[in-house]
Amino acid sequence: MSREAVLEVRGLNVDYGIGRDAVRAVRDVDLVLHRGEVLGLAGESGSGKSTLAYAVTRLLPPPGVIAGGSVRYRPAGGGDPVDILTLSPQELRRFRWAELSIVFQGAMNSLNPVLTVHAQLTDVLAAHRPDMSRAARTARAKELLTMVGISVDRLGAYPHQLSGGMRQRVMIAMALALEPEVVIMDEPTTALDVVMQRQILRQLVSLRERLGFAVVFITHDISLLVEFSDRIAIMYGGRIVEEAPAAELYGSALHPYSDGLLHSFPALRGPRRELTGIPGSPPDLAAMPRGCAFSPRCAKSFEPCGVRVPSLVASGEGRSVACFLHAGAP
Template sequence: MKKLIEVKNLSVDYITFDGRVRAVNDVSFDIGEGEILGLAGESGCGKSTIAYSLMRLHRPPAMISEGQILFNGKDVLEMDEEQLRDFRWKDTSMVFQSAMNCLNPVKTIEYQFFDIFDAHGLVNSREESIEKAKELLRIVDIPTERLFDYPHQFSGGMRQRVVIAMALALKPKLLIMDEPTTALDVVVQREILQKVYQLKEEFGFSILFITHDLSLMVELCDRIGIMYSGQLVELAPSKEILSKPKHPYAFGLGDSFPTLHGELQEMKGIPGTPLDLKNVPAGCRFSPRCFKATEACKTTPPKLLGAGENRWVSCHHPLPIDGEKIEIVQEAV
């Protein structure tokens, strides 16, 4: 699979009165053409910070301090403002968490579509913009007569579909979805994600999907990366994250979800609290909460290493699966 975007050793800092706080630390991954990659983890683990980094949407006090973001071989971090303007809509677009906050409450949906088309020189008249906007609404199953309504006249699920339509307006190659179904009921969640998957199959774009819900992510994604405290601790095919986790944190996340079939089981969860990024331990960041932690874990930070075919894990003591002996085979590039 050809790589569409490559993130190499990305680090993001926030400047505070107490000094720098590293929200994302040395994260590397790639997304192939037509692939759906998921990022999961607790609140504050750096998922959204990575998403904003890919489009260079950060503003002070946040700053990208290290790394590369290569999109079709071009470094996003070296683009000037004009290049970024094209990149942010034509190559990459984002569906944010709250659709209501993304839409201007005092402008009709039609006007907001026109604003997109006009800014990128895609239309010569308002009538042409209206026709393009209607076609996009049809794609996400919204009646075209609703084009002249205001955001408050739509339900939460419909607003989210409008935002998805806007994100697809310039037919980007990568769609970033940052918790796109937050605050929606489970039925609407499934409808929206099914529609997104259909659109992905139709138009062939890639997706970076961010959510807390691992069970939802497993259904949609090809691969899943697990984030903890600003670091990528495991990257694996989606079907293996819940059934055969290798990092103790990924195991804990999976053990926090009830099964739909079989006997009732007590949920164990993960003991302790998320790490204070202003007080990072010398060794593994998960060691204070890990049931497999040793003295080496407390003093030496682990590297993200290959642990089988298409699998990566950052752990001194990766979990064995069905009695197999885990062997670290190579270091991540």
């Protein structure tokens, strides 16, 4: 994995609505994705994970509004960085899928039910590579299906003729059709059983190692990220509250929220441990608590937590945390 940044998110703010009634769903997010890396993004429902993904790709549905910040993409080969938030509609159309693609949260239901797999895979190629012959597009579609472990005789199938796992793989094949540098996956395995989840994720990691693209993998299931990610960022109340290499976060989470997430699922190996979970509910984004958003649910909360918002600061090499429990948090 290269330490060269391929995607840099700086000071990103996203609102739903405008004016006094606007609700801020993503708050001052800074995030860096390195070339060839798998970056996991975890947090409870409503923490801002999907909103962040749709803001980065400029796919925010109304009334979502990007209120500030930048999202810089650095192309391979050392070209000039591109701020995705400033691209025109025509530039954005050329950029998406070719440089950055996304597998949506409802991936199994994202395929057009009245078109065959062949039509949907080749449509991507026809739109972005108009000079490509029909035969070449079909050959590429067969190559993509083989790449994700589906027999080429399924090219003529309709989505309803495929299992959930196969539809998921077709969506991944479509995302990889133009060999992008970055693939964002928004909870792509949520509706699948655990066996199929592991199969698809292992295949994804294998494809990443072979093709070299970087992945932002979004999920509420931190146990998946511990196994398959290089780094993990934890979101709460629209902010990044901790970021660390996957193994280090699993071994010693610094933020109480991260620790609570880790103790909300059973360990498959080692001694039996009690599941503690996290008391309370995620914050109401329209009425955020004063100070640290997690303080009303935190057993370790003390004086400054209910007064000031902790900044995300470095806490060792490759680690950062937004918590007053750790030295250096202003």
